[in-house]
Amino acid sequence: MAQTFIFAPEIEQALVALCFQAPHRVATVYRELDPAIHITRPELRFILEAIDLAYRELGEHDFASVVTVLREQGHWDACGGSLGVNSVFEEYRYGFSSPEAEQEIFSHYIEMLKAYALGRETNQLVYRFNRGDIRLVPNKTKHSESAPDYVGEGKVAGCLYRVAEWVNSQGHFLSLIPK
Numbered sequence: 091m092a093q094t095f096i097f098a099p100e101i102e103q104a105l106v107a108l109c110f111q112a113p114h115r116v117a118t119v120y121r122e123l124d125p126a127i128h129i130t131r132p133e134l135r136f137i138l139e140a141i142d143l144a145y146r147e148l149g150e151h152d153f154a155s156v157v158t159v160l161r162e163q164g165h166w167d168a169c170g171g172s173l174g175v176n177s178v179f180e181e182y183r184y185g186f187s188s189p190e191a192e193q194e195i196f197s198h199y200i201e202m203l204k205a206y207a208l209g210r211e212t213n214q215l216v217y218r219f220n221r222g223d224i225r226l227v228p229n230k231t232k233h234s235e236s237a238p239d240y241v242g243e244g245k246v247a248g249c250l251y252r253v254a255e256w257v258n259s260q261g262h263f264l265s266l267i268p269k
Contacts, residue, residue, distance in 0.1 A: 096209035097130050098202060105199040106134045106141070107181030108192070110156070113145035115196060128203040136165040137178055153179050222246030224253050224266075243269070 106129070109116045116138065119125070125135045140159035145151045157175060160166045169175050186192040224244030229237060238254035245251070250269040255262055 097206050099131055101199055101202050101206075102129045102131055102134050103178055104181060105129075105196070105203065106138050107178045108196055108199070109138060109141050110151065110179050111182045111185065112192065112196075113141050113151035116142045116145065118196075119200070122200050123203055128207050133165075133169040133174060134178070136160060136163070136169050137175060139163075140165070224251065226253060226255055229254075238265070 105119065109119060119138065120142070123129070125138060129135050129138070137156065137160070140156045140163065141151055143159045144155040148155055153175070156179075157166070157172075160169055160175065166175075170177070186195065222245050224242055224246065226240040226242035229239055229241045231237070232239065239257045240253075240255040242253045242255075243251060244253060246266070251266040252269055253267070254265045257263075
């Protein structure tokens with residue numbers, strides 16, 4: 091049977107969240123997985139690395155220590171600031187029903203991320219619907235001040251848009267019109 095899922099950002103986040111609460115597990119993550127291959131979200135790789143550094147170098151894994159590492163490495167904004175990091179930190183706030191349950195879930199996450207990475211090896215195209223591309227070109231038909239300086243089109247979050255841009259002394263103004 092063919093692998094139909096090739097990534098699972100919620101499992102990636104759950105694994106990193108588990109490491110936030112149990113930082114001794116980071117060593118196993120690094121032994122079993124290559125974060126550059128198995129964790130597709132860069133912000134989660136940054137948080138995992140910060141947890142590891144705070145734990146190894148400071149002997150801490152609390153929120154403030156990890157935040158300090160993220161800021162010093164210049165990754166704070168890329169991780170979504172306090173809201174982004176806190177969403178990972180709070181995921182396993184209440185822990186597990188038993189150490190055995192924690193181990194089973196942790197092992198399951200590792201195996202799932204390995205399977206998803208194998209699925210991506212087949213060069214399947216991964217559609218990401220949280221970004222987009224728009225190409226703007228100078229408006230060669232501009233005949234008045236109210237006409238846009240640049241025009242173009244593109245796809246953002248899976249939707250096609252016509253785009254117009256006006257440039258003035260106060261900055262740039264973009265207008266996106268669904269097609």
